[in-house]
Every structure is written in structure tokens, then in C-alpha cells.
Amino acid sequence: MNEWLFFDSREELDRTLASTLAASLRSTLEQQSRGSLALSGGSTPRGMLRQLAGMALAWARVDLSLVDERWVEPRDPDSNERLLRENLLQGPAASARFTGLKSPGDDIGHAAELASRRLAALQQPFTAVVLGMGADGHTASWFPQAANLAALLDRQGQARFAATEPVTAPHRRLTLTLAAVLNSHHIHLQLTGADKRAVLESAVPDSRPVASILTQTRTPVTIWWAP
Numbered sequence: 127m128n129e130w131l132f133f134d135s136r137e138e139l140d141r142t143l144a145s146t147l148a149a150s151l152r153s154t155l156e157q158q159s160r161g162s163l164a165l166s167g168g169s170t171p172r173g174m175l176r177q178l179a180g181m182a183l184a185w186a187r188v189d190l191s192l193v194d195e196r197w198v199e200p201r202d203p204d205s206n207e208r209l210l211r212e213n214l215l216q217g218p219a220a221s222a223r224f225t226g227l228k229s230p231g232d233d234i235g236h237a238a239e240l241a242s243r244r245l246a247a248l249q250q251p252f253t254a255v256v257l258g259m260g261a262d263g264h265t266a267s268w269f270p271q272a273a274n275l276a277a278l279l280d281r282q283g284q285a286r287f288a289a290t291e292p293v294t295a296p297h298r299r300l301t302l303t304l305a306a307v308l309n310s311h312h313i314h315l316q317l318t319g320a321d322k323r324a325v326l327e328s329a330v331p332d333s334r335p336v337a338s339i340l341t342q343t344r345t346p347v348t349i350w351w352a353p
């Protein structure tokens with residue numbers, strides 16, 4: 127179920143993944159009124175997001191969601207919402223319907239419930255979900271050693287979003303659960319560098335959180351790698 131695509135450069139990967147996502151959205155919009163993407167934050171996706179922003183498609187019919195969010199204000203440099211606003215919600219893609227995850231106040235548990243209810247109103251299954259991966263084998267905000275990692279990775283779980291407290295990374299997080307991520311027509315896993323490739327290649331025997339994406343057979347997975 128897992129297809130690997132290798133690229134000579136990160137720029138070529140970014141261009142190709144952006145074009146693939148745009149083509150998937152166009153195809154979805156030929157069959158239904160709206161399409162939807164769930165996108166990850168971090169540093170890896172920035173170039174791809176910029177490429178995607180310029181793609182010509184009916185963006186007003188697209189729902190954009192975050193896979194996860196750091197529990198910081200949207201103006202914070204660590205905010206994934208800020209990453210999307212600065213790199214994707216520009217140009218043609220600015221007319222997409224974006225729903226952020228950080229709500230006012232500090233009640234992250236309530237925000238998880240709110241985000242889950244909002245997700246129910248979005249086009250589901252997702253047209254696609256884009257994941258990254260950390261050097262510790264986390265993806266989304268499913269961090270090793272997190273107290274509720276098992277619940278986040280429960281494929282029968284009912285929760286769509288959940289709050290979690292990484293042990294190995296800053297900020298509380300709001301994240302899609304595995305069950306919610308699998309409710310997608312396609313999962314794209316984007317990572318770069320030899321170190322992350324090695325972590326991914328041994329993720330299953332090492333029981334890394336990302337292994338839950340690699341071992342499932344419900345949703346097709348494409349792995350996008352460049353040096």
C-alpha cells in the first residue's frame with residue numbers, strides 16, 4: 127500500500143507534490159461540490175505550500191484544515207496556522223475556506239471538541255492528507271512517550287481531534303487522530319534528508335508512531351522523499 131517517490135531535489139519534490147494535490151482536488155471537484163485537504167505544519171512543507179498556492183483550481187470550493195497545531199497564538203512564529211496563511215492562503219488559494227485549530231483562551235480540550243465538530247461540517251473523506259515526520263518518527267502530533275499516544279492511534283476511536291502534550295517537543299498540541307487521518311482518499315508523507323529516510327525505513331520494527339500509517343491498509347500512502 128505504500129508507494130515511495132524519490133526526487134533529486136526538494137524543489138522538484140515540492141513542485142510535483144503541489145501539482146499532484148491540485149490534480150486530486152480538480153478530480154474531486156468534478157465529482158462533488160467541495161474538496162478538502164488536511165495539511166501539516168513544520169518546516170518541510172513550506173516550499174510545497176507556496177507552489178500549491180499558485181495552482182489554478184476552484185479554490186472557493188476547497189476546505190483547508192490543519193492536521194495539527196501547536197497551542198500558540200496564530201501570530202506566533204511556531205503557529206501552523208501562520209505557516210499556512212503566509213505560504214498557502216495567498217494568490218489563487220486565498221479564496222479557499224480555511225479553518226484554524228487555535229481558539230481564543232486556554233481550554234485546549236474544548237478546542238479539540240470544537241475542531242471535531244467543525245470537521246464534521248467539512249467535506250469528508252479528505253481529498254488528501256499531507257503528513258510530515260519528525261526525526262523521532264512522530265507524525266501529526268503523535269509523539270513517542272505522549273501519555274495519550276495509544277488513544278491517538280486507536281483506529282476504532284471516535285475522537286477526530288484530541289489534545290496531547292509531547293514529552294519531546296515544545297507546546298501542547300491539537301491533532302487529528304489516526305482514525306480521522308485515515309478518513310481520506312490519499313495520504314502523502316513528505317520528508318527530506320538521509321536521517322529521516324533511515325528513521326522511516328525502520329519505523330515499523332522500531333514501533334515509531336508513523337508506523338501506524340505504514341501498516342494500515344485502508345488508505346493509500348505515497349511517501350515523498352528528497353535528499
Ligand SMILES: O=C(O)[C@H](O)[C@@H](O)[C@H](O)[C@H](O)COP(=O)(O)O
Nearest residue numbers: 166167168169170258259260266
Ligand atoms: O506541527 C508539526 O510540527 C507537524 O505537523 C509535525 O508533524 C511535522 O510534520 C514534523 O514535526 C516534521 O516537522 P519538520 O518538517 O519541521 O521537520
